[in-house]
Amino acid sequence: MENxxxxxxxxxxxxxxxxxxxxxxxxxxxxxxxxxxxxxSPWAKVxxxxxxxxxxxxxxxxxxFVADPVKILKGRIIAVxxxxxxxxxxxxPENLQAVTxxxxxxxxxxxxxxxxxxxxxxxxxxxxxxxxxGSYFNALYVYILLPLFxxxxxxLAYPYFIKSQKQFIIQNSRYGTTGFLMxxxxxxxxRPFIMPMAILLALANLSAITHFNxxxxxxxxxxxxxxxxxxxxxxxxxxxxxxxxxxxxxxxxSNLIINHSKLAEYQFSSSLHTGHIFWLFISNLIxxxxxxxxxxxxxxxxxxxxxxxxxxVTIHDDLNAFISxxxxxxTAIAEEIGDLFDIDIGL
Amino acid sequence: xxxxNGYFYNGKHSQRISAxxxxxxxxxxxxxxxxxxxxxxxxxxxIMPRIANTPRCLYFPDGSKFETHDNxxxxxxxxxxxxxxxxxxxxxxxSHIAYVLxxxxxxxxxxxFVIEYGIPYAAKSVAPKIPYSVxxxxxxSSLETLDHNFFFKSQLSETQITRLNKQxxxxxxxxxxxxxxxxLFRSCxxxxxNAFTLPGGFIIVTDDLVHLAENEKQILxxxxxxxxxxxxxxxxxxxxxxxVTVLLLAGLLGDFSSISSFAATFPVFLLxxxxxxxxxxxxxxxxxxxLQQSKIPIKEFAVILFLLGKQNPSxxxxxxxxxxxxxxxxxxxxxxxxxxxx
Numbered sequence: 001m002e003n004x005x006x007x008x009x010x011x012x013x014x015x016x017x018x019x020x021x022x023x024x025x026x027x028x029x030x031x032x033x034x035x036x037x038x039x040x041s042p043w044a045k046v047x048x049x050x051x052x053x054x055x056x057x058x059x060x061x062x063x064x065f066v067a068d069p070v071k072i073l074k075g076r077i078i079a080v081x082x083x084x085x086x087x088x089x090x091x092x093p094e095n096l097q098a099v100t101x102x103x104x105x106x107x108x109x110x111x112x113x114x115x116x117x118x119x120x121x122x123x124x125x126x127x128x129x130x131x132x133x134g135s136y137f138n139a140l141y142v143y144i145l146l147p148l149f150x151x152x153x154x155x156l157a158y159p160y161f162i163k164s165q166k167q168f169i170i171q172n173s174r175y176g177t178t179g180f181l182m183x184x185x186x187x188x189x190x191r192p193f194i195m196p197m198a199i200l201l202a203l204a205n206l207s208a209i210t211h212f213n214x215x216x217x218x219x220x221x222x223x224x225x226x227x228x229x230x231x232x233x234x235x236x237x238x239x240x241x242x243x244x245x246x247x248x249x250x251x252x253x254s255n256l257i258i259n260h261s262k263l264a265e266y267q268f269s270s271s272l273h274t275g276h277i278f279w280l281f282i283s284n285l286i287x288x289x290x291x292x293x294x295x296x297x298x299x300x301x302x303x304x305x306x307x308x309x310x311x312x313v314t315i316h317d318d319l320n321a322f323i324s325x326x327x328x329x330x331t332a333i334a335e336e337i338g339d340l341f342d343i344d345i346g347l
Numbered sequence: 348x349x350x351x352n353g354y355f356y357n358g359k360h361s362q363r364i365s366a367x368x369x370x371x372x373x374x375x376x377x378x379x380x381x382x383x384x385x386x387x388x389x390x391x392x393x394i395m396p397r398i399a400n401t402p403r404c405l406y407f408p409d410g411s412k413f414e415t416h417d418n419x420x421x422x423x424x425x426x427x428x429x430x431x432x433x434x435x436x437x438x439x440x441x442s443h444i445a446y447v448l449x450x451x452x453x454x455x456x457x458x459x460f461v462i463e464y465g466i467p468y469a470a471k472s473v474a475p476k477i478p479y480s481v482x483x484x485x486x487x488s489s490l491e492t493l494d495h496n497f498f499f500k501s502q503l504s505e506t507q508i509t510r511l512n513k514q515x516x517x518x519x520x521x522x523x524x525x526x527x528x529x530x531l532f533r534s535c536x537x538x539x540x541n542a543f544t545l546p547g548g549f550i551i552v553t554d555d556l557v558h559l560a561e562n563e564k565q566i567l568x569x570x571x572x573x574x575x576x577x578x579x580x581x582x583x584x585x586x587x588x589x590x591v592t593v594l595l596l597a598g599l600l601g602d603f604s605s606i607s608s609f610a611a612t613f614p615v616f617l618l619x620x621x622x623x624x625x626x627x628x629x630x631x632x633x634x635x636x637x638l639q640q641s642k643i644p645i646k647e648f649a650v651i652l653f654l655l656g657k658q659n660p661s662x663x664x665x666x667x668x669x670x671x672x673x674x675x676x677x678x679x680x681x682x683x684x685x686x687x688x689x
Contacts, residue, residue, distance in 0.1 A: 021399050024441045031454040032437075034461065047398055054401030061354070061363055062402050062414075084590075126363060127356035127412040176361065294451070320362035 008316035010269075015308040017055040019298035025051055026297040042072035053123065056308055059319055067122035109139035120173060128324045134172040142168045159189040166257050175263055176322040184260035192252035196245040203238065240282075247278035258311060267314045272307070280306060348372070349424055353415030355380060368405075368413055370424050378413065389428055394421060396434035399441070462592065467622065470587040474580040479527055479547065482583060486547030493551075494533075501532035502554050508532055511563065515570050522571075522637040523578050530570065532557070540658055542569050544576040546583070559658065564643050565651035568634060572648075575633030581626045588622050631678055635685055645686040649679050 029044035049065035056063050085100075113134050120132040146161045163186055170182040251274040258270035284299035348371050355366035355378065367379040376392060378385040387407060394405040403421050404414040415421065425431045440446040501508065515530055528548040535541075540556040550573045552566070560566045576582065631648075638645055656675035 024444075024447045025399060027447060027451045027454055028437065028441050031450045031457070034454060034457045047396075050395075051398045051401060054398060064404070126361040127358045127410075128361045292455075320360065322361035324359050 008314045010312050010314050011059050012312040013308045014057040015055055015305045016057065017052060017301045017304065019301045022051060022301050023294075023297040027294075038076075039073065042069035042076060045069075045072060052304065058125070058313065059315065061126050061319075064124045064127075065122055066124055067118070105144055109136055109143055112143055113139050116169065125175065126319070126322075128176045128322055131174045131325060132169075132172055133174065134168060138168060138172075159193050160186055162253060163189040170257070170261055174325065177325045178264050178322055181262045182257060182260055183262075184256050188256055188260075189253070192249060192256070196248060199241070199245065203241075243281055244274075244278050247281055248274045251277045254307075263313075265316060266319075269312050269314070271310045271312075276306060349420055349427070351415050351417050351420045351424075353413055353417070355411065355413050357411045358409070366413060368415075370427070372427070374428075378407070394425060394431065396431060397422065397438045466588050466591050467584070467625070469591070470584040473587060474583040477583055483547030486545040486549045489545050490531075490549055490551075493545075497537075498533040498535050498551075500534065502534050503532055503557060507557070511557075511566060511570075514563065514567055515574075518567055518571060518637055518641045518643075519574060521640040522633075523574065526574070526578055528574060528577050540655060542573050544573045544582060548577045550574065550577065556655075559654055560651055561654075562647070564647040565654075567641075567643060568638055568648035568651055571634040571637040572630045574637065575630030576626065578633055579626070579629055581630065585622065585626060627678070628681070631681060635682065645682060649682045649686070652679050652682070 025047060029040070029047060032040040033044050046065060046067055046069050049067075053063040053065045113132075113136060116132045116134065120130040123130045142161075142164050146157070146164055150157045150161055163184065167182050167184075170180045173180045251272045255270045255272050258268050261268045280303050284295075284303060287295040288299055348369055350367055350369045352365075352367055355364045356362075357364075364380055369377045369379065370389070371377075374389045376387050376389055378387075385407070391408045392405050395403060397403055397418055400416075400418060402414050402416055403418050404412050405421070406412050422435070425435060440450065511532075512530055519526060519528065526548070528550060530550050530552070532552050532554065534554040536555070538553055538555070540553060540559040542550065542552045542556055544550055550570060552570060552573075556569060557566055560569075634648060635645055638648060652675055656679075
């Protein structure tokens with residue numbers, strides 16, 4: 001059989017989840033989790049993931065999530081204990097607090113690695129597992145050292161941090177024996193920040209000016225009421241603007257990352273639009289608040305539907321050539337500990 | 348015999364192969380591929396629970412997987428062999444709207460109950476078991492930070508401070524003897540007239556409050572309110588309640604990312620305010636009792652609250668759910684009603 005020419009077919013990811021269908025699963029999850037004081041939550045998580053992954057299709061095959069809920073339960077119990085210890089560390093004497101803080105900082109990269117590994121390993125497509133191979137020191141650099149560096153550079157290093165973080169996750173991921181690649185440049189990550197930064201700087205200058213005028217107002221209650229209402233309106237508009245800026249980031253960064261990601265010779269692409277993302281954010285937020293949270297599953301499905309359907313893969317022949325990394329299973333002990341913290345560190 | 352169509356994935360490579368699986372009453376299971384057949388028994392395969400209408404799969408002992416859209420057929424197989432009862436029950440609840448509505452209402456009630464009564468009750472029971480020394484250390488370090496960055500030494504006269512201390516001491520002894528506390532005065536123009544409690548029983552009163560009050564009875568009333576916070580271990584209970592609420596909501600809703608989780612933190616913010624309203628009213632109640640014990644007219648408490656309310660006009664009538672205190676109006680009403688009855 002001849003090899004197909006370089007131009008392949010563009011296949012979109014498809015998402016068939018439905019708001020109401022998912023609501024039913026979600027509400028039963030909620031109820032059972034409450035009734036069992038949280039012990040049902042690993043099963044709830046697996047059911048949710050299986051529903052979402054199972055409704056995500058590429059080339060007519062769905063994804064799957066195969067984690068064992070019992071392992072997640074063990075991990076969660078330990079996570080709760082650690083959380084409690086961490087919360088009450090503020091009541092410890094000063095020197096112990098420092099030690100605890102250092103311990104926690106040292107453990108965080110390990111937790112991140114193990115949880116990424118757990119989540120990737122238990123995700124399958126056509127019965128071949130994904131996997132994650134990041135090293136502890138790499139994680140230490142990306143998640144602890146870089147954030148500190150951001151502080152030193154007064155935030156200027158933030159785009160570099162984002163790039164390093166995403167690249168760390170993607171370049172250490174595999175589908176079977178095949179690794180993913182992400183080759184967006186640092187410069188490309190800085191570009192989406194220019195416009196928003198300019199706007200934010202302008203805003204900051206504006207507020208500095210109005211702040212200086214404030215003490216001139218008379219301290220009678222009528223004036224103060226008026227000032228408060230004005231502040232609230234301005235505050236609301238600024239909040240909207242901030243959400244728009246966040247939507248802008250989200251769109252451009254997501255598109256940037258996905259458009260520069262590859263699996264072997266399969267190229268990914270993403271076509272999100274800022275306006276649509278902004279609309280989704282605002283309408284979902286309103287719906288959730290107005291419905292006291294009952295519309296959360298609907299909002300999630302709606303968002304995922306748009307996000308997923310904008311992603312496509314260029315396939316040259318078919319997706320049959322990937323091989324399982326059979327000997328990649330970690331040892332029994334490592335897996336037990338490794339399954340501990342299933343924190344969601346999404347893309 | 349039930350036969351189901353679907354796809355086979357052998358788990359070694361990503362190829363998709365058309366396949367059929369036949370289930371016999373004897374327990375025999377045969378997988379039919381294009382030019383191959385595999386035989387096994389029902390005990391050896393693992394059928395995954397049904398999730399709505401997502402593709403359903405079963406795994407063979409060697410890790411290979413058969414996937415089908417025919418959920419109904421696999422349900423029949425499970426019924427036939429009487430397996431997966433719990434999973435079928437859960438799926439049944441999830442698919443019938445009536446059960447779902449019942450579940451939704453039940454979940455809402457349960458959550459409301461836990462948040463309104465469960466968590467506060469648990470916090471109330473646990474707080475007394477935590478020794479004062481634990482709180483005190485936190486309070487001492489908080490005070491040091493505040494003194495270093497925020498507070499100035501009080502400008503009140505020594506005689507006035509001593510007098511207020513003595514009067515407060517007798518009030519405290521009458522209502523709650525042996526309750527560890529420490530009364531401190533500070534000057535803090537930014538805060539205006541105010542008083543608050545730090546963990547470990549530290550009660551701080553600002554100079555401006557002393558100046559705002561018309562007489563010393565009113566200052567005592569405010570101090571009695573703060574003592575109420577100390578007596579009821581509000582600081583500790585508040586801390587416990589807030590961290591559990593975070594855990595609860597994180598556990599229930601935390602699997603969702605970005606916007607949903609932001610929306611999930613919003614109710615925690617409301618809840619924290621709601622909880623602190625309860626604490627404030629409880630402290631008011633304690634103050635009323637303390638004033639009664641020491642034969643100080645309750646009216647003085649209402650007056651000082653009114654004066655404080657005038658100082659912060661937005662506080663007075665604000666939509667109280669969004670603020671940490673119940674509205675001043677509400678508190679004064681409670682106090683005046685009580686004063687009328689006694």
